[in-house]
Amino acid sequence: MTSSIRRSRRTVTRAAIALAITAGTTAALTGPASAHPVAGTVTVAPLVKGLYQSSYSERNNVLWTTSAVGRPPVVASALLKVDPKTLKVKQTVTPPVTDAATGALEAVYGVAVDDEHNTVWTTNTRNNTVAVYSQRTGEHLATLPNVGHAREIVVDERHDTVWASAFTDGSLVAFDSKTLKEKQRITVTGSGPTGLVVNERTGTAYAADLNGDQVIEVTAKSATPRLIPAGDGPISIALSKNGRTAYTANQTGGDLSVIDLRKGLVTKSVATGAGALSVADDDRTGNVVVVNRTAATATVVDPGKGTVVRTVTTGANPNHVTVTNGTAYVVDKSGAGADGADQIHSFRVTR
Structure with a gap:
């Protein structure tokens, strides 16, 4: 169950992070409607x-999604x-209130499931915290502090570890996924970690450093x-099955970097589209999917050949991709x- 920047660009990329968090300032949430092809x-x-x-939760066969407005x-x-x-x-869970006077919520942004402990973890970016909820009931179990501008989160079930990226x-x-206690903190001065992935076989964690390329x-x-x-403005990261x-996914470059981790170098760069923002791998085919926020597309790439397999038009401002069971x-x-x-x-990675 697998999940140094040039000074002239630092302001741009940090502004893009802020844009991703503040986009959509209308106040009320709306209910779902029927899916259509x-x-x-x-x-x-x-x-x-x-x-x-x-x-995606394999244990419960559900997708957990986050939303926050304004x-x-x-x-x-x-x-x-x-x-x-x-x-x-199937269920809507409202985060806890953090300020009774204003009605402010502990708004949720990043998300990852822990099927071993039947929990779901979120990043609460505005509050510089992460939170844990029960997958079974939706109960809020804990809020864990001191994660500055918490952006993404990933679960290593085999090693009972949850990693969060603290961008600022x-x-x-x-964190220990059993005790919910912080157990390790690694800081790279000047970095801006965003996307996260973990190799559960080895316990090695990888973060895309937006500031440091x-x-x-x-x-x-x-x-x-x-x-x-990595590439120019890496903001999201995925791993091959092995x-x-x-x-x-490189936001500034609008492309995908294929990185040989043993050699420590980029072996291929594949143009995907403006504003590449999120990437996920498909274990079944070995292909990867990149969503391109500015281009409003999702690009399926064969990383071995370094070629684009398919480009899918999405709604405006696609923000994140998850791939599971070939979808x-x-x-x-x-x-x-x-x-x-x-x-x-939703679409099949291969046709």
């Missing part, structure tokens, strides 16, 4: 306003349990990180659904 190959369904990320105080946010086949919402701290923070590698046996060159290759799930921030709801798209 598009061009015979893509299924689309509106969910709610303010979609950010998704994560600038602080954020009063509309939800953790949704979605049927991966029908794309209908330049840190990767590890590199990948930060942290092994289970060393607290000293290894820094591996764990030997990393893939980064890609893309959430957008298009506002194209009823009452301005954002959408989820």
Whole structure:
């Protein structure tokens, strides 16, 4: 169950991070509508306003998605349990209130499931925290502090570890998934870690460093990180099934980098589209999917050949992709659904 920047560009990329968090300032969440096929190959369904990320639970056969709307105080946010086949919402979980006077919520952004402990973890970016919920009941179990601008989160079930990226701290923070206690913190001065992935076989964690145009590698046996060159503005990262290759979606470059982790170098760069923002691998085919926010597309890439297999048009501002069982799930921030709801798209990685 697998999941140094040039000074002239630092302001641009950090602004892009802020844009991704503040996009969509309308206040109310909306309800789901029925999924419908598009061009015979893509299924689309509106969910709610303010979609950010998704994560698949094999144990429960559901997708967990996050949403948050507007600038602080954020009063509309939800953790949704979605049927991966029908794309209908099965349960809506509202995060706890953090300020009774304003109604501000502990808004959720990043998400990852822990099927071993039947929990779901979120990053609460505005609050500089991460949170843990029960997958069974939706109960809020804990809020864990001191993760500056917590962006993404990934679960290593085999080693009972959950990693979170602290963008403004330049840190990767590890928590014990059983005790919910912080157990490790690795800081790379000047870095801006964003996307995360973990090799559960080895326990090695990898982060895309948006500031440094590199990948930060942290092994289970060393607290000293290894820094591996990546593309221009890496913001999301995935691993091949065998764990030997990393893939980064490069926001500034609009491309995918294929990185040989043993050699520590980029072996291929594949243009995917403007604003490449999220990447996920497909264990079944070995292909990877990149969503391109500015281009409003999802690109399927054969990383071995370094070629584009297929380009899928999505709603405006696709924000995140999850691939499971050969199907890609893309959430957008298009506002194209009823009452301005954002959408989820599903399509087979191969036709």
